Structure formats: structure tokens, C-alpha cells
Amino acid sequence: MATQRLIALDVMRGLTIALMIMVNTPGSWSYVYPPLLHSKWHGCTPTDLVFPFFLFIVGVSMWFSFKKFDKGITKKSLYKVLKRASIMFLLGLFLNAFPYFDFENLRYLGVLQRIAIAYLIGALLCMQFNYKQLLIIFGIILMGYWGLLFFGSTNEPYGLSSNLVLKLDVLLFGENHLYNGFGIPFDPEGLLSSLPAVATLLLGYFSGKIIESSGNIMVVVKKLLTVGTIAVFIGFIWSFVFPINKALWTSSYVLYTGGLAMVFIAFLLWIIDVHNFKKWATPFLHFGTNPLAIYIFSGIYVLVIIYLINVTNAQGEIVSAYDYLYADVFVPIVGNMNGSLLFAVTHIIFFWLITYILYKKKIFIKI
Secondary structure: OHHHHHHHHHHHHHHHHHHHHHHHOOOOOOOOOHHHOOOOOOEOOHHHHHHHHHHHHHHHHHHHHHOOOOOOOOHHHHHHHHHHHHHHHHHHHHHHHOOOOOHHHOOOOOHHHHHHHHHHHHHHHHHHOOHHHHHHHHHHHHHHHHHHHHHOOOOOOOOOOOOHHHHHHHHHHOHHHOOOOOOOOOOOOOOOOHHHHHHHHHHHHHHHHHHHHOOOHHHHHHHHHHHHHHHHHHHHHHOOOOOOEOOOOOHHHHHHHHHHHHHHHHHHHHHHHHOOOOHHHHHHHHHHOOHHHHHHHHHHHHHHHHHOOEEEOOOOOEEEHHHHHHHHHHHHHHOHHHHHHHHHHHHHHHHHHHHHHHHHOOOOOOO
């Protein structure tokens, strides 16, 4: 039964990857429907659920992988965790450097780097401490991070230019090595804000325990729905004093998004396991069995199209293949806004075909 339930986990992973491709690959950033954009600062859109959902899934998977480590951390287990985290971190650095490899302005942190850091810390915690101890650590992380941010700045502790996450990253890495998408050097995958990301992973780990330890699937669904709803409620209430903020990965954001992840996986278990309604999920199952490979390939693919391939459009102008596909192929069909959306959906289908081929050939790329 536990093995069957992992189908829902693969489907959730696949849905998350598909949504990631959609939000990362619009035809034009000038024409994107609001739910497919990140919150400008405080708040949470559907797009802001992608990353925490993925970390949550990593945590669920860790329960099934690490439950055998009942003797604490060993040399063998430490080596495996360090190796996997290092490879993930280096792949993230490669994506940041590609295609120009300008090391003087290389962004050190990023999505894969955060996953690597959260995985490393989370794995060591889960192998060393039992369930009750992890619950205490989870609470300490959330409350401790709140205290660090609140007392770490005398002026607007949760503001873009005045938060402790920014101050620490600038001190350690320098402004040239941070993300600049907010108008100032600030990294939404900052080093300090990776600490509460560990708590998101732990929520997934706790959910994995619920999934396996309950004998009846409906009991699992009810438990996940109950705990998830409580987490969402606490996160929402907490947000009045500690705002929900993805870029800072606030503790309220951890509970709010982690609770929604629990509710969502409960829904998938109910659909897939209780009602045996699986056919609709097949494409997402394909996505979910090769998530790392498709994430890296999609990143390289987009960068190659944007920067390395130029074509001549109908007006005789030389433009990137990315711009050409959007403006000359999709916009004439459905207009600017829907053309941008169709561009993204088409790429989901394109990447799905790749995962489908890998799945049929039983090629599962892991580290």
C-alpha cells in the first residue's frame, strides 16, 4: 500500500515541475496572468507554491529513504548525503554561470543550491533525531528565524532593503554575486532564509510518516487534511505580525504553503488511491520520475534559445528564437496575453515528450 501511495507523490512532483515550466517560460514577461507571477514582496500567489511544494516532496521522499537510519549518522550515510548535496549545489552554480561563465558576477545561490542546503541539513537532522525531537527542532527553527529577522534590523525587519537576510548575504558574498530581479541586489534564495526552508522539508518528512504509519488510506487523507488545514490557519494568523513572504521564506510562509501541500497531497491520494482515478495523471507521472533532469534541461534550453540562437523575423529584424516563437508564431494566433500563455503550455508539452521517452525507455536520472 505504501508503494502505491508513492504514485500520488510522483504525480504531485510532476504537477509541480509542469507549473514551474509554465511560470518560468512565458512568451513575454510583459504579458503574464497575475496568478502566474510571484508576489512582488509580501503575499502568496499560486506561483509562490511551486518551490515549497517541491521541497515538501523532497521531505516526503526522505521519510521513505531515511526511515532505515535508526542508528544515527554513519560514515556511509554521511558520504551519500554530502555527495548528493554537493552535486546539486554545483549543478545550480553551473546553471547560474551558463552560458557566459562570468565568474566575477556569478550568482552563488539559487533554486538548486537551496534544495542542496535544505536537503543536507534536513537529512542530517532526520538521521540523527527521532520524530518527537524533530518536531521540537521544527518549532525552534520557525520561532528562531522570526527572532533573528525581528531583532536583526532596527528599521523595517521585513523590508526589501533592510532585512537581515540581505545584510548577511552582502557581507558574505558581496552585491555582485546576488540576484538583481528585485531592483536591488537581494537573493530570494539567501543563505539565512535557507534555514526555514529546512522546516518546509521537515513538514514533508512528517507527512511521509503519516502516509506510511496509517493503515487505512482514508485515515491518511483525513489526517493530512486536518493537520494541513491547521498549519494553513496558523500561518495565516501569524502573517499579521510576520508576513507571508516567499523571498524571505518567513515562518508564516512555511506553515501556510506547507499546509497547502499537505492538503494537496491528501487530495491526490483521495483521487488516485481511494477512487482509483489515475489516467489523467499519467503525463505528470512521467514528469515526476525525472524531475532533476527536466529542470536542468529546461533551464539550459531556455538560455540557449534566448542567448545563442538568432533568427530573422517577418520584418527582417534579427531576434532571438525565443522572441521569434512568441511574436511571430503564437501572438498571431491568440494575441499577446494568451499567446504568452500558449507559449508556456506548448513548452510543457515539449518537455513532457522528453520525459515520456525517458519513462518508456526506463531511464531515470538520479544523483
